[in-house]
Amino acid sequence: MKVTLDGVTKIFPPHSKKESPVTAVSNFNLEIPDGKLVALLGPSGCGKSTLLNIICGLESPTSGSVLFDQNDVTKLPPEKRGVGMVFQNYALYPHMSARKNILFPLGNLKGKAKLTKEEKNRRMLDAARIVQIENLLERKPGNMSGGQQQRVAIARALVKYPGILLLDEPLSNLDARLRLETREEIRRIQKNTGITTVFVTHDQEEAMSISDIIVLMKKGVFQQSGKPQNVYDNPANLFVAKFLGTPAINVFKGKIENAKVFIGDEPVADVPGCENRDVYVGIRPEGLIPDKNGPLTCSFKSIDVLGRDYMIVASHGAAETSVIRAITDSENKIEDNPETVRFSFKKNKFFVFDAKTEERIYLG
Amino acid sequence: MKKFGLKAWLYLLPAILFLVVFMVYPLIDVVIYSFEEGFTTTSQTATGVGIGNFSTVLRDPYFIQALKNTFVLVAITVPVSTGLALLISLGLSSIKKLREFFQTVYFLPYVTNTLAVGLVFMMLFNKNESSGSVGMINTFIRFFGGPTIDFINGPYWAKMLVLCLYTVWIVLPFKILILTSALASVKKDYYNAAKVDGTSKFRTFTHITLPMISPMLFYLFITGFIGAFKAYSDAVALFGTKLNEAGMNTIVGYVYDKLYGDSGGYPSYASAAALILFFIILTITVINLIVRNKLTYKGGGGRA
Numbered sequence: 001m002k003v004t005l006d007g008v009t010k011i012f013p014p015h016s017k018k019e020s021p022v023t024a025v026s027n028f029n030l031e032i033p034d035g036k037l038v039a040l041l042g043p044s045g046c047g048k049s050t051l052l053n054i055i056c057g058l059e060s061p062t063s064g065s066v067l068f069d070q071n072d073v074t075k076l077p078p079e080k081r082g083v084g085m086v087f088q089n090y091a092l093y094p095h096m097s098a099r100k101n102i103l104f105p106l107g108n109l110k111g112k113a114k115l116t117k118e119e120k121n122r123r124m125l126d127a128a129r130i131v132q133i134e135n136l137l138e139r140k141p142g143n144m145s146g147g148q149q150q151r152v153a154i155a156r157a158l159v160k161y162p163g164i165l166l167l168d169e170p171l172s173n174l175d176a177r178l179r180l181e182t183r184e185e186i187r188r189i190q191k192n193t194g195i196t197t198v199f200v201t202h203d204q205e206e207a208m209s210i211s212d213i214i215v216l217m218k219k220g221v222f223q224q225s226g227k228p229q230n231v232y233d234n235p236a237n238l239f240v241a242k243f244l245g246t247p248a249i250n251v252f253k254g255k256i257e258n259a260k261v262f263i264g265d266e267p268v269a270d271v272p273g274c275e276n277r278d279v280y281v282g283i284r285p286e287g288l289i290p291d292k293n294g295p296l297t298c299s300f301k302s303i304d305v306l307g308r309d310y311m312i313v314a315s316h317g318a319a320e321t322s323v324i325r326a327i328t329d330s331e332n333k334i335e336d337n338p339e340t341v342r343f344s345f346k347k348n349k350f351f352v353f354d355a356k357t358e359e360r361i362y363l364g
Numbered sequence: 365m366k367k368f369g370l371k372a373w374l375y376l377l378p379a380i381l382f383l384v385v386f387m388v389y390p391l392i393d394v395v396i397y398s399f400e401e402g403f404t405t406t407s408q409t410a411t412g413v414g415i416g417n418f419s420t421v422l423r424d425p426y427f428i429q430a431l432k433n434t435f436v437l438v439a440i441t442v443p444v445s446t447g448l449a450l451l452i453s454l455g456l457s458s459i460k461k462l463r464e465f466f467q468t469v470y471f472l473p474y475v476t477n478t479l480a481v482g483l484v485f486m487m488l489f490n491k492n493e494s495s496g497s498v499g500m501i502n503t504f505i506r507f508f509g510g511p512t513i514d515f516i517n518g519p520y521w522a523k524m525l526v527l528c529l530y531t532v533w534i535v536l537p538f539k540i541l542i543l544t545s546a547l548a549s550v551k552k553d554y555y556n557a558a559k560v561d562g563t564s565k566f567r568t569f570t571h572i573t574l575p576m577i578s579p580m581l582f583y584l585f586i587t588g589f590i591g592a593f594k595a596y597s598d599a600v601a602l603f604g605t606k607l608n609e610a611g612m613n614t615i616v617g618y619v620y621d622k623l624y625g626d627s628g629g630y631p632s633y634a635s636a637a638a639l640i641l642f643f644i645i646l647t648i649t650v651i652n653l654i655v656r657n658k659l660t661y662k663g664g665g666g667r668a
Binding site for chain 1: 551553554556557559560561562563564567571572575576
């Protein structure tokens with residue numbers, strides 16, 4: 001099912017007279033194509049969970065509308081929307097076995113939709129098979145690991161054949177190893193079922209690694225969406241550039257003057273036809289290449305060997321952070337413990353942003 | 365462990381002393397008394413040892429009356445008060461406005477003197493022909509054209525009704541307090557999950573809310589049973605100390621009566637009655653615990 005958000009805004013009223021109302025989601029427009037795995041990505045408190053709840057129907061938007069395919073579902077309660085939801089803490093009923101938990105949504109079907117016992121069991125087993133927990137069906141949630149509980153929760157959401165599967169921070173309660181395993185698992189389940197899936201995360205690596213589309217938001221405002229690699233390669237603003245990628249992008253204060261980009265006082269690139277102004281220059285770690293004749297001079301700090309690659313840690317007076325990092329393969333050798341190290345750039349890893357608006361300035 | 369043995373016992377000593385003097389010794393004494401036949405406070409000697417006290421007590425019509433009253437009281441007030449408390453708590457947890465106000469209101473009886481409440485109940489249900497004062501309830505009945513009833517000195521069922529109402533009124537606040545906090549402790553996500561799945565309100569209540577608060581419900585049942593079996597002051601507050609004559613005595617009232625009341629001076633009979641009460645409560649509690657272990661979900665447990 002296709003999901004369209006049209007100008008969705010959510011303003012929470014203040015709890016007391018002293019507080020002011022909180023705008024959790026602001027004029028959000030988004031189209032989620034059918035059958036894709038979509039990540040809602042942003043820092044904590046940016047309104048991504050609220051947005052998920054609005055799609056689910058647990059929250060209603062203050063203004064704007066939510067469309068599933070062509071149907072406006074803004075006013076529909078969650079049970080009429082045909083969505084499956086997996087909560088951050090799974091919300092498995094602790095007094096029921098996995099089997100009963102998965103069967104529970106089917107027991108709500110009434111009238112024509114009512115299922116026979118055999119049909120219920122068949123669907124329950126199908127769902128259990130998809131998430132591979134057939135051997136855990138008699139266990140209660142308290143006797144399962146976090147990852148197993150997660151699978152039961154997904155099975156419970158899938159068993160009623162929802163048009164959309166929603167997952168709120170699905171990996172945040174798992175330890176590091178399980179997290180890797182489970183995110184592949186979510187990918188696999190989504191591929192097998194072909195169900196439109198939206199999940200919320202604050203972990204950019206998680207979002208980039210498994211989703212077809214990532215949607216970045218900040219303080220309730222849409223930033224950018226697209227295929228993970230495209231967004232990474234073409235950040236629309238400084239926030240997106242900084243949020244994606246580990247190690248993070250190196251950001252320098254600079255300016256454009258006389259058709260040249262300056263980092264600090266050093267001219268580093270020619271940009272014909274650009275107006276003079278203050279800018280931020282962002283360079284991905286893999287975009288900095290050690291080069292004796294490079295335009296950017298930094299003080300050398302250390303070298304970390306990462307196996308195939310190595311990382312040069314250096315510092316620069318105009319950098320936003322105390323250290324800047326460059327990742328390069330071992331062919332670009334530098335001498336041992338130099339005073340300074342000079343870099344040149346890969347053009348497609350070099351971005352300029354307006355200092356005031358933080359929007360990308362596209363260079364000619 | 366061994367190293368701290370002596371010190372530990374020293375710390376425990378005050379508590380142990382108090383328990384031995386005021387709990388263990390009297391308990392043993394009660395058992396001894398109950399088997400000493402013919403012992404009275406005036407004679408101070410026993411004529412023999414046996415189960416005579418028990419058979420005397422069990423044949424005493426006043427004891428039978430007290431036993432019956434106690435069982436009626438337990439059978440009516442425990443389910444009614446717990447059910448009512450659950451309804452009120454559900455109501456309280458589903459309102460937002462004035463919730464704290466109502467919580468305070470419902471808690472007030474708990475901090476009110478039981479005798480004062482008894483007095484109020486007496487006045488409400490009063491029908492004193494000689495003084496001509498008629499309580500509010502009888503005024504109501506008269507207003508709707510019914511015959512007035514003497515709830516305090518009248519027929520047995522009328523008095524029992526007042527006693528039950530009074531007991532429910534007295535125990536309700538504590539149960540409401542426990543159940544509202546139990547309801548509040550059920551995580552909202554469970555309700556959200558149920559809502560997304562289109563679960564009806566009734567099914568949500570029976571399949572999610574009830575099992576989640578069942579440990580607390582059983583706690584209330586068990587303590588409620590024990591409390592109701594030990595009822596005494598409630599009856600005194602309503603009907604005065606001459607409970608045998610009023611036919612409103614309870615087992616604990618009977619015990620008191622055999623010790624210090626009008627038919628007092630027989631600690632052996634009192635002890636025997638007290639032991640009988642003990643075994644009744646023990647049996648009921650064991651049954652309760654067995655049922656609880658079968659029915660309730662045990663929170664937490666296992667790996668998280």
